[in-house]
Amino acid sequence: xxxxxxxxxxxxxxxxxxxxxxxxxxxxxxxxxxxxxxxxxxxxxxxxxxxxxxxxxxxxxxxxxxxxxxxxxxxxxxxxxxxxxxxxxxxxxxxxxxxxxxxxxxxxxxxxxxxxxxxxxxxxxxxxxxxxxxxxxxxxxxxxxxxxxxxxxxxxxxxxxxxxxxxxxxxxxxxxxxxxxxxxxxxxxxxxxxxxxxxxxxxxxxxxxxxxxxxxxxxxxxxxxxxxxxxxxxxxxxxxxxxxxxxxxxxxxxxxxxxxxxxxxxxxxxxxxxxxxxxxxxxxxxxxxxxxxxxxxxxxxxxxxxxxxxxxxxxxxxxxxxxxxxxxxxxxxxxxxxxxxxxxxxxxxxxxxxxxxxxxxxxxxxxxxxxxxxxxxxxxxxxxxxxxxxxxxxxxxxxxxxxx
Numbered sequence: 001x002x003x004x005x006x007x008x009x010x011x012x013x014x015x016x017x018x019x020x021x022x023x024x025x026x027x028x029x030x031x032x033x034x035x036x037x038x039x040x041x042x043x044x045x046x047x048x049x050x051x052x053x054x055x056x057x058x059x060x061x062x063x064x065x066x067x068x069x070x071x072x073x074x075x076x077x078x079x080x081x082x083x084x085x086x087x088x089x090x091x092x093x094x095x096x097x098x099x100x101x102x103x104x105x106x107x108x109x110x111x112x113x114x115x116x117x118x119x120x121x122x123x124x125x126x127x128x129x130x131x132x133x134x135x136x137x138x139x140x141x142x143x144x145x146x147x148x149x150x151x152x153x154x155x156x157x158x159x160x161x162x163x164x165x166x167x168x169x170x171x172x173x174x175x176x177x178x179x180x181x182x183x184x185x186x187x188x189x190x191x192x193x194x195x196x197x198x199x200x201x202x203x204x205x206x207x208x209x210x211x212x213x214x215x216x217x218x219x220x221x222x223x224x225x226x227x228x229x230x231x232x233x234x235x236x237x238x239x240x241x242x243x244x245x246x247x248x249x250x251x252x253x254x255x256x257x258x259x260x261x262x263x264x265x266x267x268x269x270x271x272x273x274x275x276x277x278x279x280x281x282x283x284x285x286x287x288x289x290x291x292x293x294x295x296x297x298x299x300x301x302x303x304x305x306x307x308x309x310x311x312x313x314x315x316x317x318x319x320x321x322x323x324x325x326x327x328x329x330x331x332x333x334x335x336x337x338x339x340x341x342x343x344x345x346x347x348x349x350x351x352x353x354x355x356x357x358x359x360x361x362x363x364x365x366x367x368x369x370x371x372x373x374x375x376x377x378x379x380x381x382x383x384x385x386x387x388x389x390x391x392x393x394x395x396x397x398x399x400x401x402x403x404x
Contacts, residue, residue: 011227025105031250032198033195037186044196056209059210071211074359090350091295095299098292101330103323109282113278163242169267180252204352204353289323294319337396344389345393349382354386
């Protein structure tokens with residue numbers, strides 16, 4: 001979807017918009033990535049930050065070559081209208097997968113918070129469907145995204161809330177027990193290859209603002225190419241710092257207690273701050289979901305009905321069906337790693353990293369060799385990352401089938 005941007009924004013205003021679109025569901029998994037070692041996660045995070053920045057750089061370059069100043073326009077310049085269905089399908093799958101992860105987090109976090117022994121109330125599926133049906137669905141019926149734009153600026157609050165919570169517990173536990181009393185800290189742990197692969201998908205989702213780049217640049221004061229590149233760099237750097245503050249503070253407190261999930265699920269002595277933080281995270285996920293559903297629905301309607309006008313009934317039914325299907329998929333498995341490997345490991349980097357590089361390589365005209373070389377390296381790394389995550393996801397499916 002296109003994030004609303006105030007007209008004639010300064011650099012800071014546009015930065016806020018891109019930062020809010022960048023921060024998302026992958027944030028909760030950053031501490032888990034640190035269990036592969038502090039050095040390992042920082043290296044992976046630096047690489048993805050660079051790849052993400054260069055992808056935005058190549059989008060800007062491609063727009064100059066094609067005289068198209070939006071993602072759809074660049075794609076059309078490269079491949080024509082005949083293949084626009086590929087882009088619509090890709091955007092739909094990314095947004096639908098993101099909503100599925102939101103539903104999964106809602107179920108896991110609320111079930112952890114309630115901690116009921118009842119077989120129904122004590123299940124992730126119950127809370128996923130409850131939140132989807134009674135809290136998210138009513139917010140999906142709006143035809144105009146302007147009705148939802150008031151929710152667009154809460155993502156930054158989301159990450160700050162997580163950082164404050166992690167820092168509080170780290171300071172408190174160091175004061176009570178000392179730093180790393182069980183000597184668990186690691187720098188590089190190559191034996192945790194599954195965590196390393198998952199860290200690829202988590203960090204891929206950590207810099208996801210490429211689709212909103214041009215809608216933001218359109219309103220940037222004096223939008224020269226240099227200022228556009230500066231805006232992208234600032235967004236990536238601040239995102240990197242925020243993610244890794246949260247991940248590092250959480251890891252230096254919990255260490256290997258962090259399992260495959262959100263660090264909020266693994267605090268051994270939750271108090272009011274943890275409970276408030278969990279509730280706050282769920283609220284953020286609830287109000288963010290309609291924005292993602294809005295984009296998924298638009299892409300789906302474009303795929304099926306092309307340019308035909310959509311009735312109110314079709315609008316509501318498509319949005320509701322996508323949401324309930326996402327809740328169903330989220331309830332089908334509690335393995336959050338599988339969903340991240342599919343969405344963050346395959347779907348998201350295709351839109352974020354692969355397409356922008358292909359755009360540039362296809363339409364560049366006499367670009368410096370170093371740009372072509374960097375684009376090729378970006379493409380190679382992105383493809384390797386995608387195949388690694390797909391391998392892990394397929395392996396999980398095979399193991400689950402054998403287990404049954």
